[in-house]
Structures are given as structure tokens and as C-alpha cells.
Amino acid sequence: MSSHREAPEISKDPVADNTDVYAFVSPDNLDTVTLIANYIPAEAPDGGPNFYEFGDDVLYEIHIDNDGDGDVDITYQFQFQTTLQNPDTFLYNTGRISSLTDPNWNKRQSYSVTRVRNGQATVLGEDLASPPCNIGPFSTPNYDALAQAAIHQLPSGETVFAGQRADGFYVDLGSVFDLLDLRPFQNLHIFPMPAGPGVNGLNRLNVHTMAIQLPKSMLTRDGSNPTNPNDPRSVVGVYASASRRQAIIFGPNADIDEYGPWVQVSRLGDPLFNEVIIPLGRKDFWNSQPPRGDKQFLKYVQTPEVPQRLVEYYPGVFPNLAAYNKPRADLVAILLTGIPAGIIPGFQNFTGQTLADLLRLNMAIPPSASPDILGILGGDLAGFPNGRRVVDDVFTIELRALAGVTIPLVDPSFTPDAASSVVTDGLTPSSIKSPFLASFPYLGTPYSGFDNPSS
Amino acid sequence: MADLTRRSFLQNAPATAATLSVLPAMPALAATPYSAGATAPRATSATSMVIHVGDVAAGEMTLLVGAQEIVLRDPGLAASLAEIAASAGLPLQA
Numbered sequence: 001m002s003s004h005r006e007a008p009e010i011s012k013d014p015v016a017d018n019t020d021v022y023a024f025v026s027p028d029n030l031d032t033v034t035l036i037a038n039y040i041p042a043e044a045p046d047g048g049p050n051f052y053e054f055g056d057d058v059l060y061e062i063h064i065d066n067d068g069d070g071d072v073d074i075t076y077q078f079q080f081q082t083t084l085q086n087p088d089t090f091l092y093n094t095g096r097i098s099s100l101t102d103p104n105w106n107k108r109q110s111y112s113v114t115r116v117r118n119g120q121a122t123v124l125g126e127d128l129a130s131p132p133c134n135i136g137p138f139s140t141p142n143y144d145a146l147a148q149a150a151i152h153q154l155p156s157g158e159t160v161f162a163g164q165r166a167d168g169f170y171v172d173l174g175s176v177f178d179l180l181d182l183r184p185f186q187n188l189h190i191f192p193m194p195a196g197p198g199v200n201g202l203n204r205l206n207v208h209t210m211a212i213q214l215p216k217s218m219l220t221r222d223g224s225n226p227t228n229p230n231d232p233r234s235v236v237g238v239y240a241s242a243s244r245r246q247a248i249i250f251g252p253n254a255d256i257d258e259y260g261p262w263v264q265v266s267r268l269g270d271p272l273f274n275e276v277i278i279p280l281g282r283k284d285f286w287n288s289q290p291p292r293g294d295k296q297f298l299k300y301v302q303t304p305e306v307p308q309r310l311v312e313y314y315p316g317v318f319p320n321l322a323a324y325n326k327p328r329a330d331l332v333a334i335l336l337t338g339i340p341a342g343i344i345p346g347f348q349n350f351t352g353q354t355l356a357d358l359l360r361l362n363m364a365i366p367p368s369a370s371p372d373i374l375g376i377l378g379g380d381l382a383g384f385p386n387g388r389r390v391v392d393d394v395f396t397i398e399l400r401a402l403a404g405v406t407i408p409l410v411d412p413s414f415t416p417d418a419a420s421s422v423v424t425d426g427l428t429p430s431s432i433k434s435p436f437l438a439s440f441p442y443l444g445t446p447y448s449g450f451d452n453p454s455s
Numbered sequence: 456m457a458d459l460t461r462r463s464f465l466q467n468a469p470a471t472a473a474t475l476s477v478l479p480a481m482p483a484l485a486a487t488p489y490s491a492g493a494t495a496p497r498a499t500s501a502t503s504m505v506i507h508v509g510d511v512a513a514g515e516m517t518l519l520v521g522a523q524e525i526v527l528r529d530p531g532l533a534a535s536l537a538e539i540a541a542s543a544g545l546p547l548q549a
Contacts, residue, residue, distance in 0.1 A: 247505045247519050259505045259519035 003268045004041035004169075004202070006275040007283035010266045014040050015055035016242035018268040019207055020169050021062075023238040023359050023387040026213055027367040028439050033219060035076075036211045036390075036441065037062050037240035037268075043164070043206035046449035051092050051133035052164065053109050054080040054208055058242050059262045062212065065237040066221040068352035070292030074219065077114040078162055078210050080130070082107065093132070093139050100129045100149050108132070111162050113154065124156045130163040134206075136450025144445055151440065159213040164206050165443035166434035169271075171395045172425040173201025180306075180313050184426040185419075190313050198426025204433055204452045210240075211441035216363045226364040230341055235349050237338075237358030238387075239269035239291055264288055269357040270335050270385070271394040276306055276402075277335075291356035294336060298355055301335055302327035306402040310423075318417045321404045330406040334385050343409050347381045361387030373428060377405065390442050396424040511537045511547055 004019045005011035022036040039060065043052045054060065056079075064074040085106045086094070095104030109130045114123050131150040134143045151161050175181050175198070181189050183196040217225045219236050226234035246260030266287050268274070277300050278286045286297065311322040333339050336355040341348035349360040368382045373393040375383025377400060384392040400406075403420035429436065434444030505519040514530030537547050 245522075246524060247507065249505065257503060259503075259521070260517075260524050261522055 003271065003273075003275055007266075007287050008280070009284045010287055013244075013265065014042075016058045016244060016266050017041055018240050018242055018266040019167070020271065021238060021240045021268045021359055021388065022168075022390055022442075023236075023361045024389045025216075025361075025363060025365070025367050025382070025387075026440070029213065030366060031215055031225070032213050033216050033236075033361065033363055034211065034213045034440060034442065035062050035064075035238060036209060036443070038165075038167070038169075038207040038209050038443075039242065040208045041167075041205075042202070043167075043208070044449075044454045045134065045204065045206055045447040045452040046454055047133060048092060048135070048449060049090060051107075051135070052206070052208060053082060053107075053133075054078075054111070054130070054162065056080050056082050056109075057248075057256075057258060058244060060210055060240070060242055062210065062238065062240045064219055065291075065351065065356070065358060066219055066233075068232065068235070068237075068350075068354065070237070070290075070294075070351075070354035070356035070358070072290075073117070073221065075116040076158075076212055077116065078111050079114075080109050080111045080162075082109045093135070096138060097132050097135075097140050097146065098142075100131065100146065105132055113158070113160055115156070115158075122156070124154045124158060125152060125160065128152050128160065128162070133164045134446040134448040136448050138450075140448065143448065147445070157215055157218060159440060161209065161211045161441045163209065164446040165209040165441065166432065166446050167202045167205050167207045168390045168432065168436060168443045169202055170200045170393070170427045170429065170431045171202065172198040172427060174199065175425060176395070180309055182423065182425050184424060185314070188314050188317055190315060198424075198431070200427050200431035203431060204447050206446040207443075209441060209443055211443075213440050219363070226362075229346065229362055229364040230348060231364065232350070234364035235338065235351055235360055235362050237269070237291075237351050237356065237360050239267055239358055241267040264290075267291070269359045271388065272398050273335060273357050276398075277301060277304055279305070291358055292354060294357050295355045297357075298332070298336070301331050302329075304328060304331060304402055306399070307404070310403055314419070317419045318403060320415055320417045321420065324404065324407065324414060326411065328407070329410040331401065333410065334401060334406065339385070339409075344376065344381075347376065347386065349386055359388055360385065377401070390436050391429050393424075393428065395427075399423055399425075506536070508533050508536055 010017045018039055019041045020038040026032045026034045040052055060078040062076045063072040066073045092107045093105050097105045110127045112126045114121055129150055131146045134140055150163055153159050175183050183198050186193045187195045217223050220233050224233055241264050243262035243264045245258035246263050249257045274283055274286050307321055311318050338349040338351045338360040340350040349362045365381050368380050371391050372378035372380035373391050375392050375397055377397050384394050384397055400420055403423055404416040405420045407414040436442055436444055506516055508516040511533045514528045514533040518525040
């Protein structure tokens with residue numbers, strides 16, 4: 001739900017639905033950054049006979065702005081191609097898949113990676129294998145080995161992976177969209193029920209992941225290695241997108257022709273931006289726009305709806321928030337410009353005055369030895385909104401920010417309500433059945449269909 | 456009323472429409488550059504294209520050929536296409 005089915009049109013196009021973006025200094029490879037973009041929300045593990053896959057007709061991209069103008073400076077493009085070894089069977093695989101070239105594996109997907117920098121496009125890799133989906137103990141008995149074999153070291157210096165992984169986003173989807181009926185606090189809700197533990201609505205569901213690990217110096221504007229957190233060159237802004245061709249013609253015999261340039265249909269920088277900041281009437285439009293034009297959405301950040309709903313659905317719990325009627329400059333900084341130096345000791349991820357929804361990573365801040373899932377709110381400068389790590393509890397962080405805990409950063413006269421610093425959906429990374437990995441691509445082993453039936 | 460299929464359109468279009476593939480001296484208003492570096496999947500043949508007429512009265516239309524988009528304005532051509540639609544029993548709304 002970071003951005004799962006968050007807009008009307010993209011909710012009908014899961015293959016192009018960008019669900020999560022992560023950007024962090026690799027904890028096991030400190031000179032590198034890892035960028036991850038997930039697509040295809042809520043994949044049921046038992047997805048046969050046509051298991052989930054990237055769209056051959058979608059252009060997937062991860063974009064980097066490294067000079068603070070909101071414009072893209074570097075883009076990594078992923079494009080996929082599906083092939084059938086045997087079109088005369090209905091099966092995805094006809095026997096055990098022991099390797100990425102096993103003849104038993106019928107329906108395969110490979111991809112190319114292209115980097116666009118300063119207007120120059122360079123194909124970095126072609127015919128790179130995606131792993132199969134995790135089917136079960138007979139078809140894919142040693143799945144981790146298959147996934148490991150699908151990690152590719154490119155000659156240009158990047159390491160890439162594209163394939164199925166366990167969804168790493170954890171959120172009590174059912175309670176959040178039952179009008180913020182958060183289980184740990186539902187005794188205080190306008191429709192009160194006994195308090196209870198949170199339930200991860202995305203547990204045992206998969207996604208498709210594109211992941212890149214690359215030297216930090218390949219992202220900076222001048223090729224420098226970022227070591228000074230106060231240096232503007234240390235900060236990059238990241239977002240991902242998906243695009244489709246402008247016109248698609250369906251012929252009478254299942255022939256499909258595509259025409260025209262690519263048109264963006266999905267994008268994602270900060271988690272939950274289009275989800276809970278942008279109103280329904282503008283979500284599709286937001287998905288079509290580049291971040292550099294986000295000034296047009298400023299009013300939704302300055303006067304967000306979530307605080308109003310917290311006050312409405314939890315009467316008497318947020319009195320200070322209810323009385324606060326100034327524009328939310330704290331949220332503008334967190335989401336649209338980055339936090340300038342001097343606000344939080346030892347930290348800045350400011351990219352300039354251009355308002356743009358970007359995930360802003362200060363690459364000079366090293367990973368934490370013991371990450372706090374509340375990120376900067378928990379005193380961990382390596383966590384969200386300094387980029388986003390897979391462990392970060394972005395829902396709770398953003399909920400508390402919306403509830404007012406970050407207002408004092410820009411308005412010291414404001415005292416947050418006590419509830420603002422404890423409100424949560426009650427989940428942690430332990431709410432995910434498939435644990436995160438300590439190495440690339442960091443997201444856990446996808447759930448197998450045999451072991452995780454939808455029922 | 457016969458369905459107007461793409462094949463029947465090409466077979467039954469009047470002579471003037473046969474020049475669509477040539478488009479001599481059409482005023483191109485804008486050409487959208489192809490996304491740098493991206494390779495078009497399912498590459499279309501050079502003999503096929505798509506025309507989208509956004510405003511018949513103003514003659515504003517978009518021509519899609521391969522991965523290219525050409526925006527042009529030709530009221531006469533738009534009127535001819537609208538006439539073809541009407542003759543097939545598909546009148547356009549005003």
C-alpha cells in the first residue's frame with residue numbers, strides 16, 4: 001500500500017503498477033547504493049497457470065536527479081521479453097526447474113538494461129535472465145539458488161536483478177482503509193472496538209522487483225565519492241516509473257500492434273504520496289506527470305487530508321492537531337524539497353527549491369549498525385526519509401508526521417499531541433513471513449504457490 | 456450495418472484517403488521525440504500507422520508511426536475522415 005493500486009487507472013493495470021521504491025546505502029557494500037523498484041501488487045503465490053511476470057509492453061525506469069533541479073539526470077531502463085520453449089503445452093514448466101536454462105522451464109522472461117545519461121543511451125546488458133516464479137517443492141526445489149543465479153554483474157559496474165520477491169512492505173491494509181480503524185487504538189475510534197494487534201495485509205504476497213546496486217560515484221553529478229553529509233553533491237533524488245505506448249491496436253486474431261512514444265502511466269518517489277496525499281480526482285493525472293512539475297500539487301501537501309481524518313475519527317485524541325491551521329511546511333520539506341541543513345543535527349537531504357516528490361538519499365551517511373525502523377523519527381539518520389530501507393516502517397513514520405510530530409521542526413511553538421508519537425498500525429518487519437536478506441537484492445524469498453495457497 | 460473494420464476502411468476508402476500514407480505538405484505542429492534509448496517492443500511495420508483525430512472541426516490530429524508522434528492540423532483531411540465515418544453509419548458527435 002506504499003503505492004499498491006493507489007490510483008483508479010493503474011489499479012486496473014497491475015503489470016505497470018509501481019508499488020514501492022527503495023534507495024539506501026548498501027549495508028554490506030558501503031561504497032555502493034541499492035535502488036529497488038517493485039511492480040505488480042498483491043501477487044498471489046499460487047499464480048498458475050500463467051504465473052506473474054513483467055510486461056513485455058511496459059517500459060520500466062528508475063530515475064535519478066543528482067543536481068537538485070527536479071529533472072532526471074540518469075535513467076536505468078528495463079525492458080522484458082517473454083519466450084516459450086514449447087508453445088504446444090499449457091504448462092509454465094514440464095518438469096523440475098534446476099537452472100535458468102533448464103529445458104523443463106517453458107515460459108521464460110529475459111530483459112535488457114539501458115542507462116541514459118546526459119541524453120546518451122547505453123545498453124548495459126541484454127538477454128539477462130529473470131528467475132522463474134517460486135512454484136513449489138517439485139517445480140522449483142532450490143529456489144534461492146535460481147534467484148542467486150539471476151543476479152547479474154554488468155561490465156559497466158552495476159549489479160542487477162529483476163524477478164519475483166516477497167513483498168517487503170508491511171501495513172495493516174484492512175484497518176487503514178476501514179477509515180483509519182487502527183487495531184492498537186480502535187478503542188479510541190469513533191466506532192470503538194477492543195484494541196488488538198495489527199495484521200499485515202500484504203503478508204504472504206509477492207511482487208516483481210527490479211534492483212540495481214552501483215557505486216555511489218556513478219550517481220553523483222561529478223563522479224565524486226560522497227563523504228561529506230553537508231555537501232549537496234552527496235544527495236540524490238530517486239523515483240521510478242512505468243510507461244506504455246501511446247496507442248495499442250487489438251487485431252481480430254490476437255495480434256497486437258503498438259504505436260507512438262512511451263507515455264508514463266505510473267510513478268513513485270516517496271511512499272504513500274499518491275496513496276494518501278493526492279485526492280482521487282487527481283491520482284491518475286499525478287501518475288502521468290514528472291516530479292519536476294509537483295508544484296501543482298503543493299496545496300495537498302500543505303493542507304493534507306489525513307490529519308483532518310485523524311481528528312474526525314479519533315475525537316478528543318488530537319486536540320493540538322485539530323487547532324493547527326498553518327500550512328504544513330514540515331511535510332513540504334520532507335516530501336518535496338528535502339530537509340535543509342540546520343534542522344536535524346548531522347542531517348540534510350535538501351535538493352533545492354524545485355518542488356518534486358523524490359526519495360532523497362544522502363549517500364554520505366553510513367548505514368546504521370542497528371537500524372531503527374522509525375528512521376529519522378527514531379534518531380536513525382540512515383532511515384526514511386533519508387532514502388528508504390527495506391526495514392523502514394514508512395507507514396508509521398508518515399502517519400506520525402501527518403499527526404504532527406514533525407511540525408516543531410518548522411514551528412517550535414507547536415506541541416504535538418501525545419498520541420502523535422505513539423500512533424501506529426502495530427506492525428514491524430517481523431510481520432513479514434519471508435524475512436529480509438542481508439545481501440542484494442535484500443527482499444525475501446518469494447512465497448511458493450504450493451506452500452502458500454490463497455485459501 | 457456492417458462493422459467498420461480497419462481492413463474494410465482501407466478497402467473502401469475514397470481515393471483521396473489513399474494518400475494518407477504520403478501526407479504531402481501537411482503542417483506538422485509538433486513531433487514528440489522518442490524516449491531516448493528505449494527500444495520499441497513489437498516493432499510495427501513501416502506500412503502501418505494510427506491517426507487519432509482529436510478535434511474534427513479544428514482538424515487537429517495525431518499521427519503515430521512506429522514510435523514517433525506527429526501532431527498536425529488539417530481540417531480538410533479531418534472532414535474527409537469524418538465523412539467516411541458518417542457514410543459507414545458512424546456519425547461523430549458535434
